[in-house]
Amino acid sequence: MAGWKWVRGFLKRNPRISLRSPESTSLARAQAFNKPNIQAYFNALSNTLEQYNFPLENIFNMDESGLTTVQKKCQKIYASKGRKQVGALSSAECGQHVTVVCAMNVMGTYIPPALIHPRQRMNDELMNGAPVGSIAFVEEKGWMTSEIFCRWLKHFVKYTKASNNNKVLLLLDGHSSHKSLESLQFAKENGVIVFCFPADCSHHVQPLDVGFFCPLHTYFDQEFQLWLRQNPGKAVTQFKIAGLLNQAYLKSAVPSNAINSFKKTGIHPFNPHVFEDWQFAPALATDKQILEAQGDIIENQMELEIQTPSTSGLNMSSSSVLDISVKEICPPPQTVAIGTDKKNAEEGEKLVI
Structure with missing residues (x-):
């Protein structure tokens, strides 16, 4: 067995x-x-861009992220050796969830954010120190809803000047709150073309997830800890979230973050081959083309048996040595595609055996 020396x-x-x-x-x-999903997504996006010929300043991405009044992870501190426990002050055991809604375009322009507070009634003090031009909504749990999204679209149209003569592309995920009839009708009447990313792929294809929210949360945590140290004995409440967000937003909402995010996701410059093969590695075990792939492997194995001579291995000629990949010899475990009937599933199991 290999040990640490070998490692x-x-x-x-x-x-x-x-x-x-x-x-x-x-x-x-x-x-x-x-x-297959990413290829279909880029084909649909290419057709949409060619059909409407959007200018770069009219291609936007919108998404939500959560902020909390309790810090998720404390920063490391210096402490004397030998102490078994080192503590850091926190606001409370359980925090309140506040949703921030952000949008940016390819040119690096940002729409003023929106905050969704977990309340039933609005209080003007909730927006003390908030970013300039930002708006606030209230919802019982602080989550995005169809009604709030429709109201946010009006905020979006106000700053983008979208109209039927100046169409704007809005890229977002396919959450149910983004696809209500009222919202889609309002978007259509005001020249907003809504384009949804493929399901469960936003961690790779959505610019805000790739290059904006990560630095935003990092700066927010830094401002959070700084406020606790400068205000001993006080706790961070939802009335302080807007002010802390403003400091983090000014540092993260820079043009370079937006431009690089759209570039990494292949939206602009348009690059359908932006993702490398290793990024699809987690999907190998759940490949939808399982039966076809297994059939190809069986055919390759049959050809190998036919081409291999029956003589001893010592007398094998160079023509019988085939270049076979590890994946063909020992394919990764795969599941049967969703929707495959029982007969094909049983045949697939037999092929695996």
């Missing part, structure tokens, strides 16, 4: 490999982010 030697011989902390990927995301 250290392996890492030394392969300096491009390092020990990393993997990001948890749900089964739904692994199944959805595969080459």
Whole structure:
């Protein structure tokens, strides 16, 4: 059995490999982010861009993210050695969830954000210190709803000057609150073309998720801790969220973040091959083309048996040595595609056996 000495030697011989902390990927995301889905998405996006010929300043992405009054992770601090426990002050055990709605375009222009507070009645003090031009909504749990999204669209049209003569493309995820009849009718009447990303793929294809919300949360956590240290004995409430968000938003809402985010997702410059093969690795075990792939493997194995000579291995000629990949010899485990009938499923199991 290989020991730690072999591991250290392996890492030394392969300096491009390092020990990393993997990001948890749900089964739904692994199944959805595969080459057929991404290819269909880029084909649909290409047709939409060619049909309307949007100027760059009219291509926007919108998404929501959550903020809380209790810090998720405390920063490391210096403490004396030998202490078994080191604590840091927190506002409370359980925090209140506040949703922030952001939008940006390809040119690096941002729409003033919107805040959704978990309340039944609005209080003007909730927006003390908020980013300039931002608006606030109230909802019992602080989540996005169809009614709030329709009201946000009016805020979006106000700043983008969208109309039937100046159409705007709005890229967003396919959450149910984004697809109500009232919202789609309002968008159609005001020249807003709503385009939904494929389900469970926003972690790769949505610019806000790729390059904006991560620095926003990082700066927000820094401002959060700084406020706690400067105000000992006080707790962060939802009345302080807007002010802390303003400091983090000014640092993260810069043109370079927006431009690089649209570039990494292949939206602009348009690049349907922006994702590399290793990024589709989690989808290999849930490939929808399982039966066809297994049939190809069986055919390759049959051809190998036919072409292999029956003589001893010592007398094999060079023509019998075939270039076979590891995937063909030992394919990764795969599940039967959703919607496959029972007969095909049983045949697929037999092929695997």
